[in-house]
Amino acid sequence: MSDRTATSCTEAPVTGRCYCGVTTFHASAPPSFVAYCHCADCRRVTGAPVAAFAAFRCEEVTFAPDEGRVVNTNPGVTRSFCGSCGSPLAGRYDYLPGMVYIGVGLLDQADAYPPARHAHAGEKLAWLHITDDLERDVGSARDHLGPR
Numbered sequence: 001m002s003d004r005t006a007t008s009c010t011e012a013p014v015t016g017r018c019y020c021g022v023t024t025f026h027a028s029a030p031p032s033f034v035a036y037c038h039c040a041d042c043r044r045v046t047g048a049p050v051a052a053f054a055a056f057r058c059e060e061v062t063f064a065p066d067e068g069r070v071v072n073t074n075p076g077v078t079r080s081f082c083g084s085c086g087s088p089l090a091g092r093y094d095y096l097p098g099m100v101y102i103g104v105g106l107l108d109q110a111d112a113y114p115p116a117r118h119a120h121a122g123e124k125l126a127w128l129h130i131t132d133d134l135e136r137d138v139g140s141a142r143d144h145l146g147p148r
């Protein structure tokens, strides 16, 4: 693929793991997009004041030994968690078919993939101040985050 936006550093496989290390994954290509997400769901899932995720094509990502525990809390949203430590692993959204969203903090190469925009900036915590010039999407950034 030549139209990716986050390939500046490397074409080497991307790897990562959960907190306890039982679940690992690798992607055969760099993420097609990385973004912050300020939505309340991502805050709950991660426990962090803001989440940041990397978007991969589903067929490019392999989890080992498996994707752990799968949870469907909201319609159209599937999230998975390490079966051992419970770390959030991935999210899939019916409105963004073919893509899997993995917390950028799980990546071994997280430093190489800075977020490119802020999704759901309208839900940002008032006390959180991130001073960058990235684009802010007040609502969903789905127009920017889907398959490309």
Ligand SMILES: [Zn+2]
Pocket (backbone or CB within 6 Å): 037, 038, 039, 040, 041, 042, 043, 051, 120
């Ligand atoms: Zn979110």
Ligand SMILES: [Zn+2]
Pocket (backbone or CB within 6 Å): 018, 019, 020, 021, 022, 023, 082, 083, 084, 085, 086, 087
């Ligand atoms: Zn784990």
